[in-house]
Amino acid sequence: MPRWVKRPEGSNWGEFGDDDQIGRLNLVTPDKIRAAAAEVRTGERFCLSLPLDLPGGNVLNPRRYPPTLSPTFRSGDRPNMNYNLSQDNPDMIDVICDDVVVLHTQYSSQWDSLAHVGQEFDADGDGKAEIVYYNGFRAGDHIHSPDDINGSGAERLGIENMAAAGVQGRGVMIDLEGAFGRDFRMVGYEDLMQVLNTDNIVVEEGDMVCLHTGFAQQIMEMNGVPDKEKLHHSCCALDGRDPKLLNWITDTGLSLLIADNYAVEAHPSREGHGSCAFLPLHEHCLFKLGIHLGELWHLTPLNSWLKKNNRSRFMLTAPPLRLPGAVGSPANPVATV
Template identity: 55%
Template structure:
């Protein structure tokens, strides 16, 4: 099917919201962050205190994901000269200004990061032809809208660039400002730094115990304590970090997924590596997903996922002050075509 038909799909996935925000929507549930919801978020600022919600961009110090690499810092050049501590007097005799310019080679999802809505797709038959195609939120397709060098399904010849996301790129999230009311859900306070799968029942008990209320338009922030484990290793590389030793949401719990749908949450954020429990790639859903929370949020509902945020400092302050809500501000880089982005988030109370 082509976009000339007026639709990229004939039947949307079960449990999805494709089309609810318009046939060409690219920001999903962030549409629910209305001016009214932003005013409610701003009303949470009472003390005027700001908390950084991002790890250093080169954290973790020891690489834990083999596909993602820490930043490689370098300097810009002025002709043959490195532009670090560069005196302009070399170009203009008598001038006393000194300048530094640098550059970095980044893996966009190494440290604190956002997943765009095209970070994770699914093989889906949206045309009803009996042939599944690599498809992303709201029916956007591989090769038509998200361009890579290979067509893995049809074994076609490699394509020349440009590569990247012509639709659903991270810039679509950046353009919203990505500011809303944040709600802290402190898993660490209840289970510690342990590999516990948090399903619906456990989560409901935690919300009830901490008197946490979730409303449509909120960003849900799940603190597991893994951020401080990463920072401990950042300070001392001899400290061992097990990425599986922390809690996470149990994406295989259908009632939890339905709660996420019903909650009206516009984004899920965690200080662990995947928001959901790190996949063992042994279990899968009846539909064939081994990362079911990513599938549910990114592919079906258009809910962006924020990973490896720095949440513990803010979580401790909120708990000490009997609060759970705050102003959440964390736009990604406005980098057209990217499928993920580092972020420097701020939580304001």
């Protein structure tokens, strides 16, 4: 039986195959990789990840906490940190350290998997809505809750599919902070076109679009003690309610959408009408089009270099952790110019 007989309006379900789990990453073809490699001219590299213990605390999201590191233990509860093996065998002089981390996968610089956001949608066409995700994968059958027989996790659409695809391609930087500063602003289609035209930026099919707002740089400047009010009321975020902006995302064929802010789009969004998605741009990208979202990346140093050198394009290498069943992952992306 097919997973769906009706797909959401404006979606691309099935266009990359009935069992596709990587969405618009399919558009990053070998030719696109060669075009990305052609952007490497000086060989300089930029780490685009925040330290994974930032922003600090849990003021941005009360459900997410910074990672905690601790040592593994030997027999007798002896921690493997500066552990001299001569304690076990006098002939051994080696000293070892070994640790374990408890990590919230979407605390800091991150990727959203296509299992991150779904919707109650009548995919069977019988007038009854089911919980479904990109390409019709279903809650219970493919995306499991803790009370399911198979336990919690994404049997389909997990972040490991993105990792196995090899996330590498041409990045395109759009400097929203340079155009609008650090005051809070919902950026719609007209604003975005203004920046693209002023900065002579062209987005082509398969490109990995990065939005620089200065938000992550503010987090760096706060040095682990984030100011909740300032962060929640500063910098640009996309207006997920703007239909022309959503159409632009569809029509460009961009493969990935990345920002240095909290959610790429404004959160909370503007009030909608009718069937009102909680995060409309997440719905459009993750649920309908299979576009992975990158959030809280540290883009400012790279953006400054690109501006100084009159460039907007670069080679981007950004695989997530190959962690089966995860719905998100820390990101440690590298840009090469």
